[in-house]
Amino acid sequence: MTDEVTDDDALVQSFLDGDDAAFEELVRRNEALVLRLVRRYARDPDDARDLAQKTFVRAFEAARPAFLRPFGERAPFRRWLVRIALNLSRNHARDAGRWTRASHSDTDGLADAQPHCGQGPLAGLLDAERSARLRRAVLRLPRRQREVISLRLDAELPFSEIAGALGITENAAKVSFHHAAKRLRELVSAATDREE
């Protein structure tokens, strides 16, 4: 367990002991991580903020009984956060019948399409289109693969932490990642072939 994770748990404990500032510190330390996880599924910045807020509240409410128990093992708070962020995001997208970031990412991509050095505007637009298509493909991956890819690419977590968050072995996380990576790469290759 990393020092960072241990420190998070100490902050939760301090908050339960009455130190309100500790919880604000806990949120500040982890808000970037949670935002990175939920924004792929969010419609707009306010949507992402609401999802992030719900994630923190539910993670705390869910973890509180474990932290109040004097004995016994408990999962690190960060694991609760990651797990709940993934579940809330998935439910949010499913309930609304939309994978919103994917559709909005078309315009994100176009807005971000800056021609690389020596690359014309048309090539920039092609990249943006390919990027939008690939982000949609990420959301359509089987659940386990999607979660692993999201935790690796969006949250930039090591495989050991991905495995802990998903309750699977590190090897299983790597296998899911490999399947997803191959699938995404095939899509890119197929798109490139079509364009040529």
Next chain:
Amino acid sequence: MTACTQLDPLIAQRASGPLDPADTLRLDAHLAGCERCRAELAAYEQTFGLARLPPPSEAERAAIAQLAVRVRAELRRGRATKPSWRPLVLGFAAAAAVALAVVVATRSGPSPSTTGGGGGAAVTASAWQEPDPEALLRVVEREHAELAIASEEPLDRAELIADAAWGKAFEEE
């Protein structure tokens, strides 16, 4: 030298982020002498570059600027207003005890009539409905439903089937 096929998973992992130091050494040693694997690494890096979201916009950063304060306020509000199931159960139990006492007192009284002066308590008793254990259970379940999402939620059957089918198709390729 390690075979290229054995290193393919490591190449994809490396393109997505840092590896363990031991794997980094092993892969670097191979990449130094293998042009094909260097091309593989570049292809994966391109794929993940396209799949990644752009960095958070100014609007996204502004939206979460007050997140810590908002979360703490919501937790406080939740603590102040969230009804706990324990008082509900205790309330039902107390009401049931009072109703039982009224019924017993009425039945053991001198007059069985419920139309006379002592009928008020009996009317109250007859209007009382036994608490429905199922309804109580639903209250408790509703209370905890919001937290159920936090539990180790297993993959549902449809998703397991999708995963298995995808894996099988992948292996057949």
